[in-house]
Amino acid sequence: MDPSHTKQLVDMLAQSYDETTSIIKADSKNQLNRSVIADTVEKLRALIFPGYFGKKKISGGWLKYYVGALLEDITYHLEAQIELALTHRGEALVAERAAEITFAFLSKLPDIRALLVTDVEATFDGDPAAFSRDEIISSYPGIFAITTYRLAHELYLLDVPLIPRIMSEHSHSITGVDIHPGATIGKYFFIDHGTGIVIGETTVIGDYVKIYQGVTLGALSTRGGQQLKSVKRHPTLCSHVTVYSGASIFGGATVIGEGTVIGSSAFIVKSVPDQTRVSVKNVEHQFKPAEPEKRAESHEEGFWDWVI
Numbered sequence: 411m412d413p414s415h416t417k418q419l420v421d422m423l424a425q426s427y428d429e430t431t432s433i434i435k436a437d438s439k440n441q442l443n444r445s446v447i448a449d450t451v452e453k454l455r456a457l458i459f460p461g462y463f464g465k466k467k468i469s470g471g472w473l474k475y476y477v478g479a480l481l482e483d484i485t486y487h488l489e490a491q492i493e494l495a496l497t498h499r500g501e502a503l504v505a506e507r508a509a510e511i512t513f514a515f516l517s518k519l520p521d522i523r524a525l526l527v528t529d530v531e532a533t534f535d536g537d538p539a540a541f542s543r544d545e546i547i548s549s550y551p552g553i554f555a556i557t558t559y560r561l562a563h564e565l566y567l568l569d570v571p572l573i574p575r576i577m578s579e580h581s582h583s584i585t586g587v588d589i590h591p592g593a594t595i596g597k598y599f600f601i602d603h604g605t606g607i608v609i610g611e612t613t614v615i616g617d618y619v620k621i622y623q624g625v626t627l628g629a630l631s632t633r634g635g636q637q638l639k640s641v642k643r644h645p646t647l648c649s650h651v652t653v654y655s656g657a658s659i660f661g662g663a664t665v666i667g668e669g670t671v672i673g674s675s676a677f678i679v680k681s682v683p684d685q686t687r688v689s690v691k692n693v694e695h696q697f698k699p700a701e702p703e704k705r706a707e708s709h710e711e712g713f714w715d716w717v718i
Contacts, residue, residue: 440498442572446487448580453484454561455554458523462547481516488512495572511568518564525597529556532600536620552601555587562591595619596649603655612642612662616649622674623655630661630679648684 427434435441456464457480460473468476493508501507533546533553540546546553558581562574574591582588586605589595593609596617601607603623609615613627629643642662651666653659654674659666666672667684675690682688 440494442491442494442498442576444576444580447491447573447576450484450488450491451558451561451577451580453480454519455557456480457484457519458526458557459547462544485512485516488515491573492570495570499571511565511570514568515564515570522560522564525560526553526557528597529553529599532598532618532620533602536600537602551585551587551604555581555585555589555601555604555607556595556599559589559591559593559595563593563595566591593644610644613644614646616647616651616668618650619647620652622653624657625653625655626658626660628658628660630664645678 452463456462457477460476461468464480489508489512492511493504496504496507530543530546530553533550534540534543537546540550558577562577565577566574578589578591587601587607589607589609590611590613592611593613593615595609595613595615596619598618599615600620601622602620606624607621608626608628609621610628615627627645627647629638634641645659645661645664645666647653647659647666648668648670650669651672652670653666653672656675657672657678658676659672659678661679663681664678665681666678667682667686669685670682671687672678672682673687673689676688678688
């Protein structure tokens with residue numbers, strides 16, 4: 411490219427920067443490192459499921475030393491990122507507060523592990539295709555998403571800005587499951603397949619709930635924007651609810667009663683009583699035989715000409 415063209419482009423972008431300063435971080439020392447946060451999530455997973463993740467093989471006699479070294483590493487990096495996040499929000503005494511939050515968060519890891527044990531059990535019990543719990547922990551996107559959510563949720567409860575959402579979006583990009591860290595989710599939570607699931611910030615989910623791919627637990631309307639920040643916008647699912655693939659449930663006042671089953675592709679905007687089965691009336695299908703010459707054609711060329 412001609413140097414004069416480069417100069418022209420630089421000048422154009424510089425003018426754009428002058429006009430839109432709200433999305434520039436030049437000269438800022440408070441920018442969080444997304445890579446460090448993503449790496450911390452992986453190290454936390456290794457801490458929660460020792461032996462499943464990480465580069466080191468762990469022998470039983472050295473487990474406490476392994477945990478200690480990993481905790482030290484996590485503490486160092488997480489505390490630094492929390493300090494940056496608090497500084498970004500304009501808080502004072504950020505170093506002391508970051509240390510307190512980091513310790514409070516890491517102290518919750520035994521409780522998080524206890525919840526995740528129930529999630530693994532729910533997945534194993536609910537999926538006949540699961541070969542073992544090892545397979546679930548090592549490879550299931552639902553468990554990855556739930557693990558990251560439970561970690562991010564604790565930081566959210568500790569009022570840490572930015573980091574919980576970065577964690578959830580890291581998981582979202584890998585699994586296709588979008589769980590806002592503000593959502594409240596009970597024990598024995600089962601996500602099957604996972605891709606396309608959306609769970610909004612003010613969603614409340616009870617115990618023993620199963621959700622399949624493509625489910626949305628969303629807000630009925632967000633036209634109020636920031637004025638809706640403290641309003642419950644997303645539905646409540648009571649315990650023992652099952653929501654099958656492609657169903658959409660909207661609204662902060664919408665409560666799905668205990669033991670209810672929501673069928674595939676249902677669209678729900680009002681509460682459903684306990685022990686209810688909700689289904690979409692079957693679409694009427696029509697079938698007609700293909701013409702002989704059509705049968706011989708490829709799917710790409712002939713399929714849509716004769717199938718209804």
